[in-house]
Amino acid sequence: MTLRKIATLGLGVLLGTLLHAGAGFAATVTISCSATGHDLAMCTQGAEAWAKQTGNQVKVVSMPSTGQLALYQQLLSAGSSDIDVLQIDVVWPGILAQDLIDLSKYAGNKTAGDFPVYVKNATIGGRLVAMPWFADAGVMFYRKDLLEKYGVKVPDTWEALTAAAKKIQDAERAAGHAKMWGFVWQGRNYEGLTCDALEWVQSHNGGSIVDASGKVTIDNPGTVTALKMARGWVGTISPEGVLNYSEEEARGVFQSGDAVFMRNWPYAWSLANSNDSPVKGKVAIAVLPKGGEGGRHAAVLGGWQLAVSKYSKNADAAASLVMYLTSPAEQKRRAIEGGYASTIEALYKEQDVRDAIGPFADSLYDNLVNAVARPSAATKTRYNQVSTEFSGAVYAVLSGSTDAAVSVKNLDAKLRGLSRGGKW
Known part of the structure; x- marks a missing residue:
């Protein structure tokens, strides 16, 4: 099932193809990004930076504000490889786990700095099926x-x-x-x-x-x-x-x-x-x-994570993109330029990040430390x-x-x- 066919079914998916000049890229990776607020622009900037750094090619799929889970479920149940990297809500790992790859071998110790509740939430049956990307808490x-x-x-x-x-x-x-x-x-x-x-x-x-x-x-x-x-x-x-x-x-x-x-x-x-x-x-x-x-x-606990479809034809490159976007450097950029709350604890101590998040940095940190995951x-x-x-x-x-x-x-x-x- 292609995204073009899904769009004709009225699911309202907007495809944005971001092509990079030059040859020699190792793979083409498609990532879904939210279109809410400036999410799409920030996601696109990060994906393009990864592509430039690695020599790969990236395509961005702008997701509708509602119905994302149903769309993902349709794609995954059909074994579609149209989307490699999925932006998923914090409550979806358990729902989608069977169709996502285990990112453990790619992450190594990279989750050590994340709020533990996010890592635990993304670990299903001993498999790390998503990487924490940005945080939210009541x-x-x-x-x-x-x-x-x-x-x-x-x-x-x-x-x-x-x-x-x-x-x-x-x-x-x-x-x-x-x-x-x-x-x-x-x-x-x-x-x-x-x-x-x-x-x-x-x-x-x-x-x-x-x-x-x-x-x-x-x-x-x-x-x-x-x-x-x-x-x-x-x-x-x-x-x-x-x-x-x-x-x-x-x-x-x-x-x-x-x-x-x-x-x-x-x-x-x-x-x-x-x-x-x-x-x-x-x-x-x-x-x-x-x-x-x-x-x-x-x-x-609220927030969003990044996962890789097990039907991806470029799983290694897709995982590389996920690790780049969830890295401390990229999360810091997103915090400063977009005001996104990081999932990495140490960033809340950096003054430029604190200045960007505003005077509620400490309160938000305390809430994330005490965050409760939905079951x-x-x-x-x-x-x-x-x-x-x-x-x-x-x-x-x-x-x-x-x-x-x-x-x-x-x-x-x-x-x-x-x-x-x-x-x-």
Whole structure:
């Protein structure tokens, strides 16, 4: 199946062929790159630099913003060699692992400097099926001007956040800001809710839905406590409409100046501080709160990785491209020129990188150290089903249609049925 044929099926793939002058290249490698923001330009620049350095030829496939996983699955199930290097979401290694090569022999010790959680997430059945490329983790945004105005410390626990949000929200409303809310987050029933809720659960020591061995662990007191807590926010410090919020809806409220705290991804930083933002210069970032004094800070792992299709006719050259793009030098370039968060711990200590990432470099680093991977490695091809069941159960609690303990028990039974005795 060719990409031209796939495009005729309405999958909307845009092919961009980047040809290099001169002869003598060893191989032609095709890489898929996201078209979101300046992702495509940054990816293209890196790929072209590799081609120039190695004498190879590179082609770039610009991927659609949605439907990438389905497209990859179609290509791989057909044994297509049309794409050699795949840019994959952090939750896809387990889903696509059987069609990706083991990069261990190419990586050597190159993963030693990466945040361990990324390497673990990309290792399926003892095989390194992807290399970490750029990082992401859930963070807490807050209005530093309002916390200072009301003498409130940055909350370290969810209980403290709830109290601070209520105090400032009520005071601002009394002062005439009728639209002010204490806390906005992602409450729509989709993958974003899986991320938020897993952070609540993990912060209360409730586990990661399914543990590394494949055992379903969701039915525990920590999970119930976390969901009851979040249910208590709806209609008090969070609007009822939060149940329809994704990242952008939450950002819209916060950036308009109508919220004190926000859970989101680091991408919102530059937007909140853009020239036309009402909250420019008034925002700060901190680690997400703990679930009480006995809890832990927990941020769900996001980000993207690079993998090589096992159907590639140029696997060695493709792996070479992956190693180049994920190298410290290239990740540093991307951090400085594009503001991308590196997966390499040491880069967060370099001043030029810190200057590029901005004043949240330390908070982002702390969040990545405490990052929690969604259970995609353990659940493999059934991760999407697991995530859908989890977010649905959480949403039922948040919307008030089901008691937390009942919803968690029902979820546990469904996931055990999916797992076939832990055999995902």
